[in-house]
Amino acid sequence: MARSKDRRPGYSRRAQYGIFTGYVIALLGVVAGVIVLVMSLINPDAFSFARSSAAEVARPMGQASAKGRATSQSVFGAIGAYFNAGQQNTDLRREVDAARANAVSMQSLQDENRRLKALLGIVDPVRKPVATVHLIGSTASSTRRFAVIDAGSNQGVKPGFPVRAASGLIGRVIEVGPDTARVLLVTDPENVVPVRRANDGLAAFVQGASNGRIDIRLINMGVNPVKKGDVFVTSGSGGLYPPGIPVAVATDPHRDGAIGHLAADPANNEFVIVEPSYQAQAAAQLQQIAKDGEGTAAETP
């Protein structure tokens, strides 16, 4: 490779000043970088307006690539399905039989549930999703784990709303633009989710490890009862995430918890659902109960 051109411009004052100014601006860049960095370390939301408007600009690109992702996945899926069609056929037959049996028992359970609820007078709160959205981008080269969705304040998305896929929790909304919003994924180390073990309610919390795995830590120390394959769901404490959403499956128990993998990998989910924050729902529910309660005065024993 040829050597770079000599920077000494000779006796031209103009060229000398030009080079000098270049270095001055470059050093100013370093100083400005330090100042801006300190500002954003003190207040991480300081530049959210710039970020969300930048996300708005890149929105069409992200949407196009989200569609491309769906198409490419279905193409690979179709090719894969062609190769193991026979096996799949028998598997599916068996699954349908099992599902039919399950459906009958589910039906009876649902009937019973409805009857009992009617008996008790419980109003079933319907959790209506705020929006069904595409994931249109993620910070794939940073240690921080953010994703961008293609709905924002125009669609009623607010900071703090949980984002989930059909199979589990994805994260929560932290910054909102007009038509885009930034989601803090469960795998980010800043995202701490209170969870419980699905089968017995063992309390724990989950923290992202930024490498696609998550750290499950028990609240009560002692003998570690977590086994490989345990499923952890949100506990609903803290009021941010509604209870009962699958978060993690323990894969590698260690002394005071376990390493787990995600219940819902954001890479595999074309659509995700934004739900209203649980606290607001719970408050509304409490108000409803209070209003119902006004009609029927408590009996004095």
Added chain:
Amino acid sequence: MNWSDIGSGADVVRKRINREPLPMLAIGLPWLSIILASMASFSPIIASAPIMPPLAYLMLLGWRMMRPGMLPVWAGLPLGFVDDLYSGQPFGSGILLWSISMLAMEIIDERFLWRSFAQDWLAASLLTTGYLTACAVLAGFVTGYPLPFVIVPQVLMSVMFFPVVTGVIALLDRVRLLPLKRL
């Protein structure tokens, strides 16, 4: 730092009698390609781990090495700002680290005048490793949860990816100097 010299690209494409590269393309394409690489986070890959090499940063190094003096010394300031908008790092880390990288490249240019591609690769590997480590440390400040070993696969991938990036830049450089303007 003579724009017209670079713009005409006399040493790369044989100059036809009444044709010249478009100045807009000749000067703007490096900037545009780096900005688009910053926006690559809006790609089909939704990653749950840092796996993608820092494309925009590799592009910056690649352009800087292929055409020294074309990107001014202060290019780290605006380009780092754009990268901060999309990278998810704490704001300002791009501005700071990219500015430092441009100055470091200046020193490398000064010290090692005649370089082979292997030496360029080595320099880029060292700079990229430093950059990714600094990024992880700064992100660790924000979360209060340092993650030293998460970036190892990403660093290896970036080092292996650098020759590919230089190939792409060489291609873009040819596009940049296409004699499209009629005199």
